[in-house]
Amino acid sequence: MTSTRTDRWLRLDGTTNTRDLGGLPTVDGGTTVRGRVLRSDNLQTLSEADVRRLVEELPLREVVDLRTTAEVLLEGRGPLRAVPGVTHRHFSLLPERGQHTDVFAAEEDDAPELPAGWAESILPRQVAEADQDEPPAVRSYLGYLTHRPDNVVAALRALAADPDGATVVHCAAGKDRTGVVCMFALAAAGVPHEEIVADYALTAEVIDALVAKLAASPTYAEDMVTRDVASHTPRAETMTRLLALLDERHGGPLGWLTEHGFGADEQAALRTRLRD
Known part of the structure; x- marks a missing residue:
């Protein structure tokens, strides 16, 4: 197994959990190719120097945002x-x-008003009876696959496309929602x-700074x-268990993707994106 290497981290002023896949x-x-797909925590606090580095040096051309509509609007417009x-x-x-499908159009309003209850717009997540005994994080990850398989696949389709530059996928912390999408991509x-x-668990190295950063935001405090x-803190056994369940139930991550309409051709395109 590859040791945790600091050369995969992208050290930015405004994030704590950005690294290259x-x-x-x-x-x-x-070996997967550098500079194609990055994973990160929230990008709202990027500095001007961060933006220049991402856009001019990588160059960054696409952001895949896995947050809820409420998170996007409560956090406001990020510098990118x-x-x-x-x-x-x-x-x-x-x-x-x-149906919050036009979140970025709403974000463009000079003073978007958040309808009552948007901060609590996440519905209670139902857990399948067979998954009741799984650890909480595993249950959450299975919930993404059960309740939003459409968007898991859509995010991977975005990663598979070639924007003639780099793509960064992120959520709030860059560990759970981002971790599941990156698992499928890898x-x-x-x-x-x-x-x-090992890549999933790498976030544990920066968890103190990550929690402190999110605690400074009213959205996550x-x-x-x-x-x-x-x-x-992400634990290796969480992702190990998720992968084991995918193996048992679907023949692996690629089996799950195939069952949900992301077939061999699209898997090959995603592979090409991440490989030479």
């Missing part, structure tokens, strides 16, 4: 929204009330399970202070 070994002896050459795509992995690229697990840091 390049540099990971594959089952056929290859002002960059004409960067496309933003929104795919919430949590069930929401109503599986399509031929990265073995143990390396996918309550959740950060009502639970201890340990409860927010």
Whole structure:
């Protein structure tokens, strides 16, 4: 297994959990390519220097945002929204009330008003009877796959496209929703399970700074202070269990993708995106 290497981190002023999906070994002896797909926590607090570095040096051309509509509007417009050459795509992995499909158009309003209840717009997440005994994080991840398979697949389709530059996929912390989407992307690229697990668990190295950053935002502060840091820390056994369940129930991550309409051709396109 690859050791946790600091050269995959992208050290930015405004994020704490940004890293490249390049540099990971594959089952056929290859390596994923750097500068194609990045994973990150929330991008709202990027500095001007961060934006220049991302857009001019990478160059970043696409943002895949996995947050809910309420999160996007409560957090407000991030600095990358002002960059004409960067496309933003929104795919919430949590069930929401109503049809919030034009979130970025709403964000463009000078003073968007949040309808009552949008902050609590996430519906209670139902857990299948067979999954009741799974750890909480595993249940949450299975919930994404049960309740928003459409957006899991849509996010992967965005990652598979070639925007002639880099794509960054993110949520709030860049560990749970982002971790599940990146798991599928890496599986399509031929990265073995143990390396996918190691990449997922790498967020634990920055969890203190990550929790502190989110606690500074009114959107996330309550959740950060009502639970201890340990409860927010990703554990290798969580992703190991999720992969085991996918293996048992669907023949692996690629089996799940095939069952949900992301077939061999699209899997090959995603693999090509992440490989030479």
